[in-house]
Amino acid sequence: MKITFLGTGTSQGIPIIGSDHPVCLSENPKDKRLRVSVLIEWEDYAYVIDCGPDFRQQMLRANCKRIDGIIFTHEHSDHVLGLDDIRPFYFRQGDISIFAHKRVLKSLKKRFDYIFKKENKYPGAPSVHINRLKNASFKLKDLDVLPVNGLHDKLQVFGYRFNHFAYLTDMKSLKNKEVKKLKGVKVLVINALRLEPHRSHFNLKEALEFISVVNPERAYLTHISHLLGFHEEVEKTLPENVFLAYDNLQITI
Ligand SMILES: [Zn+2]
Ligand SMILES: [Zn+2]
DSSP states (O other): OEEEEEEOBOTTOBSOTTOOOHHHHOOOGGGOBOBSEEEEEETTEEEEEOOOTTHHHHHHHTTOOOOSEEEOSOOOHHHHTTGGGGHHHHHHHSSEEEEEEHHHHHHHHHHTHHHHOOSSOOTTOOOEEEEEEOSSOEEETTEEEEEEEEEETTEEEEEEEETTEEEOOSOSBOOHHHHHTTTTOSEEEEEOOOSSOOSSSOOHHHHHHHHHHHOOSEEEEESBOGGGOOHHHHHHTSOTTEEEOOTTOEEEO
16 A cells, blocks of 8 residues: 655645745745645555645646545545546546545535536536445445544544554544554554644644554654644654654555
8 A cells, every 4th residue: 555645734734825934934845735635545546535725736746647536534624625626537537436424525515516416517517426434434445444533623533544554634632442443553644733732633742642552653743834843853853653744755554
């Protein structure tokens, strides 16, 4: 399984428009972060988790020519706003499969009503094949996927476990029985927003505590704010098996 980090930034991305913050002005490519998303590939299959405002740019950058579906974590704009840009995939492949909690599907239907319309559809509008997720394992082709339920302040969010790989973002709290689903995972991705606490995201300290509970072989931090600091400097402070993810990073599991 190959994972490509399409974006590793928080909701505004890095740099923030108009910001003079030193991290926003950094020339290190690792300090430039599009909105959070990953591409997951195995055999001939390709799925993305979330589809934010940078989706088009991310698909071009990763040279991604087809996708088998999009799995959503939750309905915040930084995770869904790119849905219109499935059009090139739709024109070549037909309806694109989307996987989401029913509340997320409701929000998508409201924001992108023209995509979900059945009649009098505007020519050129894409269509989707809806897969409603519950907190129970589901199949992507030959692969079993296990949702991991968490809270993002008060909002329900799904992370996902794919065999030895788990991807969780926008988490602030998880019940013990959900954390147990991650037992034995080799590679864990988890959000770490910044150093200061935040009401709806793990900060660095909380993310590191979570990693030590899950105890994976390796962990990567994502959904990063400029307030976390420079990539190179933050990395030096991390435990041996914990890394800051960065855009275009590829890992094989
Ligand atoms: Zn987010
Ligand atoms: Zn969010």
